[in-house]
Amino acid sequence: MLVAVDAGRAYVKTITGNRKFSFPSKVSKARQRTFVQTLEEDMEIRYQGKDYFIGQLAEREGSFTRQMMTESKVNIETVLLVLTALFQAGAIGEVKLVTGVPINMYKEDERARLRAKLEGEHEIILNGTYRKLHITKAAITIEGGAAYWVHRRMGTVRIVDPGARTTNYATFKDGIFIDRESGTIPKGWDNVREADPEEMASMIVGHLGGMWNITDVVELIGGKAHDLVEPFKRVGFQFATTFEDPQFANALGYYALGKETLGE
Ligand SMILES: Nc1ncnc2c1ncn2[C@@H]1O[C@H](COP(=O)(O)OP(=O)(O)OP(=O)(O)O)[C@@H](O)[C@H]1O
Ligand SMILES: [Mg+2]
Known part of the structure; x- marks a missing residue:
């Protein structure tokens, strides 16, 4: 199992x-x-x-x-x-x-x-x-990056996962994880002073803006991703998108990865 x-x-x-x-x-x-x-x-x-x-x-x-x-x-x-x-x-x-x-x-x-x-x-x-x-x-x-395995694809894939305490961001290019364009911001919804979506979006975009291209498609995951899509588009990444059930995106990715490497 x-x-x-x-x-x-x-x-x-x-x-x-x-x-x-x-x-x-x-x-x-x-x-x-x-x-x-x-x-x-x-x-x-x-x-x-x-x-x-x-x-x-x-x-x-x-x-x-x-x-x-x-x-x-x-x-x-x-x-x-x-x-x-x-x-x-x-x-x-x-x-x-x-x-x-x-x-x-x-x-x-x-x-x-x-x-x-x-x-x-x-x-x-x-x-x-x-x-x-x-x-x-x-x-x-x-965490964060694992969501890539839900629907793997070629090209540049950017994932941002604002959690309770940390925000993980990950980059894959043609299926390969790019470490220098990935990392963890030590802030999340529960430890940012104004835990509102506008503030979160500005904080994250401020961090990633210089590193990622504003025309990149950014997939937002985590428990409050739906709230973040519009502010994210406004303050930086116009092609921000999210998953159907973003809170489970990591777990789904873990499962997909496990199926491939360990079997069901
Ligand atoms: N149904 C909900 N209603 C309101 N807030 C929610 C709901 N689900 C999650 N949240 C909030 O969204 C934030 C992110 O939730 P998520 O489950 O992605 O965090 P986490 O993965 O447990 O945290 P971390 O990744 O930092 O370890 C948390 O602050 C959480 O309290
Ligand atoms: Mg999380």
């Missing part, structure tokens, strides 16, 4: 087969509750002897709820979010995983450490159900 997980700072996006779903990237220690009201999307997990609330439940009932705002993704939160995503995707036993890190974190050391945390056997109990998951392969690619 192949599962693609885009563990973003705001939402975890998951794709497998023809199913896709997301939940908030929130993790907290589980708290003993006096009166327990359970909602359908509530997720409580036990991993390595510790109990956690995940997603909406962590938002609603957690104490010390953590949202990953650190630069690196090599941490227990990522592992918990990915395992929860795999479980919810229906994985049992062996599973192949494709996930990503921001472009500026795509270094051999970072990837190797993340892979080491993910690959191997994990025992997890989610809402009382025990499962053993064996991640036989964890492929780690780039």
Whole structure:
């Protein structure tokens, strides 16, 4: 079984087969509750002897709820979010995983450490159900750029992915990734002072303007891409466009890449 997980700072996006779903990237220690009201999307997990609330439940009932705002993704939160995503995707036993890190974190050391945390056997109990998951392969690619694999094509392809904390931008020319025209801006919707589309567009265009040609077709992805298209056209790239479901573009790209390199 192949599962693609885009563990973003705001939402975890998951794709497998023809199913896709997301939940908030929130993790907290589980708290003993006096009166327990359970909602359908509530997720409580036990991993390595510790109990956690995940997603909406962590938002609603957690104490010390953590949202990953650190630069690196090599941490227990990522592992918990990915395992929860795999479980919810229906994985049992062996599973192949494709996930990503921001472009500026795509270094051999970072990837190797993340892979080491993910690959191997994990025992997890989610809402009382025990499962053993064996991640036989964890492929780690780039956030933003991975959307390229959704519809690969020749010529110049520019992708911009404003997320919660970072904005990844990627360039492919005739199918080849161009590193010097790709990177990560350490700003996203949740940490830009005026998180409005006009401000975001100006900030990003200011960064890319000198490097990319204003007549390039720029594909905008990420959770709020639809809001960004018009301002982007106004302040810089007149041929800005977006995906049908831009929030899942990375995860779809991870899945397409995984299908090619690891098989379903
Ligand atoms: N349905 C929605 N309504 C309002 N805001 C949303 C919605 N979905 C996503 N957002 C916001 O859009 C932004 C980008 O969402 P996205 O899922 O692309 O971020 P992410 O991938 O989790 O973050 P990052 O790429 O920085 O790790 C976030 O600030 C998020 O809060
Ligand atoms: Mg993202």
